[in-house]
Amino acid sequence: MNQRCDELQLLNFIDRYIYIVEYITIMVKEGEKAPTFKCLDDKGKERTLQEFKDRILVLFFYPKDETAICTKEACTFRDRYEDFVKEGADVIGVSEDNQDSHQRFSSKHRLPFTLLTDQDGQLAKSYGVEKEAFIFKGRTTFIIGPEGKIACKYSSQLNYNAHVETALEY
Template identity: 45%
Template sequence: MALAAGDRAPLVALSDQNGEGRRSDQLAGKALVLFFYPKDDTPGCTAEACAFRDSYADLQSLGAEVWGVSGDDQASHQRFASRHDLPFPLLVDQGNALRKAFGVPNVLGLLPGRVTYVIDREGVIRHVFNNLLDGAAHRNEARAALQRLAL
């Protein structure tokens, strides 16, 4: 079952593209924009990741960290991050355990879905945006949700 706004987010504890362990319980009071995407270096995923890259400083100024998640391996994430100068971690979710914990749906039963979660400082999901086709819209939704949290 998919998690929704108001639900407590599961612990995020995965390694990133550089092999560094990332844990959501070690964010030191920051919000988290966690975006699940289907696959490295595909057109929609590249547009989404680059949109987050282009707004990274803005999202950080709103008190958030940004982490991307897909089932691709560490080497794929390294290439993707390097090729597009991504300043945020890409978490390796091989086996899709984290994707399943959040209940991110597959599209047509085949394609991994594209869903972004905005998680507040207390670990509560405050916004969920599910849209496979418009990757760049995920950044806009995350920014708007963070602005609402700052009020």
């Protein structure tokens, strides 16, 4: 019985290790060209990476509208939004939520920035943002420089403040 438990623990460890290795190797790296995208925003408008050419873009992926940490993260970006504007940066949030959910979330929390809907998960996948614990997409922020390359990235599921601070430090 103990041997079977040990085997299961080892399999769980190996499974998690493989997941972490895949996550690290798939995610786009600093200095690489940012993957292009074409997604609908919270207002139903199609948005592309090309629109932000020659500007700094803060692209933050979060798991789900109206969840505790995601709401705190979005509101922290909201509270510091003018600091981003002063630096010439645009801010965009991305999750798998649909347009209606994004509209309600944006309106309720007075979010001044665009939210993109990534219902099929393809945008997150192209950036290497995979599901954490196989449930929700990871919480990752990318700063894309004016030349269209990843200038900085930051990942943390719980430390939502650091996403904003890291982006502002860039």
